[in-house]
Amino acid sequence: xxxxxxxxxxxxxxxxxxxxxxxxxxxxxxxxxxxxxxxxxxxxxxxxxxxxxxxxxxxxxxxxxxxxxxxxxxxxxxxxxxxxxxxxxxxxxxxxxxxxxxxxxxxxxxxxxxxxxxxxxxxxxxxxxxxxxxxxxxxxxxxxxxxxxxxxxxxxxxxxxxxxxxxxxxxxxxxxxxxxxxxxxxxxxxxxxxxxxxxxxxxxxxxxxxxxxxxxxxxxxxxxxxxxxxxxxxxxxxxxxxxxxxxxxxxxxxxxxxxxxxxxxxxxxxxxxxxxxxxxxxxxxxxxxxxxxxxxxxxxxxxxxxxxxxxxxxxxxxxxxxxxxxxxxxxxxxxxxxxxxxx
Amino acid sequence: xxxxxxxxxxxxxxxxxxxxxxxxxxxxxxxxxxxxxxxxxxxxxxxxxxxxxxxxxxxxxxxxxxxxxxxxxxxxxxxxxxxxxxxxxxxxxxxxxxxxxxxxxxxxxxxxxxxxxxxxxxxxxxxxxxxxxxxxxxxxxxxxxxxxxxxxxxxxxxxxxxxxxxxxxxxxxxxxxxxxxxxxxxxxxxxxxxxxxxxxxxxxxxxxxxxxxxxxxxxxxxxxxxxxxxxxxxxxxxxxxxxxxxxxxxxxxxxxxxxxxxxxxxxxxxxxxxxxxxxxxxxxxxxxxxxxxxxxxxxxxxxxxxxxxxxxxxxxxxxxxxxxxxxxxxxxxxxxxxxxxxx
DNA sequence: GTGAAAGCGCTAACAG
DNA sequence: CTGTTAGCGCTTTCAC
Numbered sequence: 001x002x003x004x005x006x007x008x009x010x011x012x013x014x015x016x017x018x019x020x021x022x023x024x025x026x027x028x029x030x031x032x033x034x035x036x037x038x039x040x041x042x043x044x045x046x047x048x049x050x051x052x053x054x055x056x057x058x059x060x061x062x063x064x065x066x067x068x069x070x071x072x073x074x075x076x077x078x079x080x081x082x083x084x085x086x087x088x089x090x091x092x093x094x095x096x097x098x099x100x101x102x103x104x105x106x107x108x109x110x111x112x113x114x115x116x117x118x119x120x121x122x123x124x125x126x127x128x129x130x131x132x133x134x135x136x137x138x139x140x141x142x143x144x145x146x147x148x149x150x151x152x153x154x155x156x157x158x159x160x161x162x163x164x165x166x167x168x169x170x171x172x173x174x175x176x177x178x179x180x181x182x183x184x185x186x187x188x189x190x191x192x193x194x195x196x197x198x199x200x201x202x203x204x205x206x207x208x209x210x211x212x213x214x215x216x217x218x219x220x221x222x223x224x225x226x227x228x229x230x231x232x233x234x235x236x237x238x239x240x241x242x243x244x245x246x247x248x249x250x251x252x253x254x255x256x257x258x259x260x261x262x263x264x265x266x267x268x269x270x271x272x273x274x275x276x277x278x279x280x281x282x283x284x285x286x287x288x289x290x291x292x293x294x295x296x297x298x299x300x301x302x303x304x305x306x307x308x309x310x311x312x313x314x315x316x317x318x319x320x321x322x323x324x325x326x327x328x329x330x331x332x333x334x335x336x337x338x339x340x341x342x343x
Numbered sequence: 344x345x346x347x348x349x350x351x352x353x354x355x356x357x358x359x360x361x362x363x364x365x366x367x368x369x370x371x372x373x374x375x376x377x378x379x380x381x382x383x384x385x386x387x388x389x390x391x392x393x394x395x396x397x398x399x400x401x402x403x404x405x406x407x408x409x410x411x412x413x414x415x416x417x418x419x420x421x422x423x424x425x426x427x428x429x430x431x432x433x434x435x436x437x438x439x440x441x442x443x444x445x446x447x448x449x450x451x452x453x454x455x456x457x458x459x460x461x462x463x464x465x466x467x468x469x470x471x472x473x474x475x476x477x478x479x480x481x482x483x484x485x486x487x488x489x490x491x492x493x494x495x496x497x498x499x500x501x502x503x504x505x506x507x508x509x510x511x512x513x514x515x516x517x518x519x520x521x522x523x524x525x526x527x528x529x530x531x532x533x534x535x536x537x538x539x540x541x542x543x544x545x546x547x548x549x550x551x552x553x554x555x556x557x558x559x560x561x562x563x564x565x566x567x568x569x570x571x572x573x574x575x576x577x578x579x580x581x582x583x584x585x586x587x588x589x590x591x592x593x594x595x596x597x598x599x600x601x602x603x604x605x606x607x608x609x610x611x612x613x614x615x616x617x618x619x620x621x622x623x624x625x626x627x628x629x630x631x632x633x634x635x636x637x638x639x640x641x642x643x644x645x646x647x648x649x650x651x652x653x654x655x656x657x658x659x660x661x662x663x664x665x666x667x668x669x670x671x672x673x674x675x676x677x678x679x680x681x682x683x684x685x686x
Numbered sequence: 687g688t689g690a691a692a693g694c695g696c697t698a699a700c701a702g
Numbered sequence: 703c704t705g706t707t708a709g710c711g712c713t714t715t716c717a718c
């Protein structure tokens with residue numbers, strides 16, 4: 001039992017009600033060119049539009065102009081806490097420009113292409129991609145489809161698409177510098193999957209930072225994924241490997257660091273007394289774990305905002321100011337790092 | 344420098360290429376009525392459509408039919424970890440039916456109405472609302488606008504809109520039963536804001552469960568919001584109030600419980616030795632805090648899925664199977680609860 | 687089972 | 703500055 005359905009009021013109704021032609025109404029209601037309308041008519045039209053409760057029909061305008069004021073966002077997993085703030089940033093930028101955002105979770109990479117096809121059918125004006133592996137053919141597919149697109153969080157190394165990313169190398173340098181300043185020398189790295197740009201970038205960041213300090217190259221164990229389980233497994237491998245135990249471990253992200261926590265605790269080692277640990281992302285609640293995690297905070301929301309802004313620039317035909325925006329991460333020192341026990 | 348823009352292929356192109364009329368193509372490509380087309384023509388049309396790379400233009404079909412295959416979702420804050428799984432559920436249900444989802448963060452309740460107006464302009468087919476206070480006029484606004492809408496996570500007590508919710512009373516009963524079984528008698532409750540349905544429901548759940556055990560009514564402190572800060576403040580009030588210290592505290596959600604942790608730790612009290620704590624939501628990482636939090640797990644993803652399914656039923660004109668779907672929460676016992684130290 | 691024709695609501699030339 | 707006209711791509715009567 002719905003209430004009386006509100007009678008759809010169109011631009012035509014507004015036109016007849018205010019005694020002008022539809023095209024005049026169309027112009028009056030478009031901010032971009034209401035200036036070409038006389039003050040009186042403008043006021044009249046706006047008034048009657050409000051009075052009648054006129055709501056423009058975007059579907060009609062989309063059909064005519066080919067622009068829907070809609071963008072798509074492809075995420076691997078909205079449940080992963082790095083993505084909500086990114087999405088929030090995108091959404092905020094979109095709202096500020098009068099755009100809406102379609103979100104699609106692309107759990108299985110296989111689904112990306114069909115989802116993209118459906119988004120094209122919906123006539124999206126542009127696309128923000130937070131997925132894409134290294135050398136992903138999807139990027140070519142997107143470019144060839146002639147769609148405006150940008151990447152966020154994961155850079156496109158080949159530069160085929162604009163991107164907004166955090167500086168992975170700097171992030172790892174911040175972690176290493178901190179550990180070195182505390183007096184650590186034997187530093188290991190639990191690296192992210194080397195199939196993904198961030199995995200590579202962070203590993204290189206650790207390596208470079210250690211070189212800069214003229215310290216030996218880190219022992220590196222690669223994780224299968226950015227998960228706690230993968231972190232556990234990698235930490236186990238690290239502990240079981242020969243040689244002296246590292247004094248500190250730089251982890252590719254917080255979940256992996258927490259996986260390392262699990263294994264170290266099970267092995268009877270204390271953090272940070274026996275070993276220091278750093279993460280990356282500053283996920284919610286990592287300040288509540290035991291011990292609170294020293295990590296790298298990323299400007300996730302800002303990343304989303306910037307990516308969306310770049311996209312809108314492209315959509316609106318302006319020259320892009322930059323093809324890659326790199327934002328600065330920040331070190332957050334907590335209790336999982338300390339000077340080594342024995343000098 | 345874009346690649347050559349792909350020439351838009353329309354239904355008309357498919358028609359001429361296959362030597363039939365556009366309306367035939369239209370029918371052939373619509374699953375609902377391709378049956379009225381002869382096998383040969385059907386095959387021919389499908390083949391040429393594929394060959395030309397035809398993509399239907401949803402904007403055109405939307406203009407004609409008034410259906411966009413698009414729904415809107417209003418969230419208070421996607422950054423709050425309860426919402427991503429809900430959104431994921433909604434999105435999955437939508438994708439399964441060929442719909443897309445507009446997400447809007449409604450940080451300030453004042454923004455809800457303008458956002459809604461814009462969504463209407465976009466011709467959304469329906470709306471999932473995860474916002475709405477008790478007695479929220481927004482609900483009337485939505486109903487009066489003649490839009491299909493459902494609520495998720497927060498119920499509409501007045502029954503004006505269908506809803507998918509978790510059973511708040513049962514959730515609190517599970518927590519109380521657990522604490523009573525451990526031997527606790529003096530149980531307090533840090534309640535959620537009583538302006539919000541969940542805040543009221545959970546409080547009533549605690550009260551009822553204690554009555555069921557013939558135990559005294561709980562001491563109750565109301566939190567300003569579902570945040571850690573509010574939890575700290577409420578716990579401080581509880582500790583400073585007169586009377587014997589409670590043996591256990593049932594918190595309205597995990598963040599509030601973690602706020603309680605902060606204050607108890609600062610006061611030199613140990614959990615669970617001196618006091619037991621329970622949460623609600625089973626947020627990511629609450630199993631990693633010190634001590635791991637006993638809490639209530641909600642079927643968030645399922646909630647989103649069910650809400651979306653109800654919405655689609657309404658959109659597609661079927662009678663709703665239920666006006667409120669209530670799903671079962673589940674107790675997750677960890678280390679923040681234990682028998683009281685002294686019997 | 688298929689074709690013809692009209693039109694959803696809006697915008698973009700082109701006149702005046 | 704405003705009106706006229708045409709049509710975006712699709713669905714849907716209504717004929718045949």
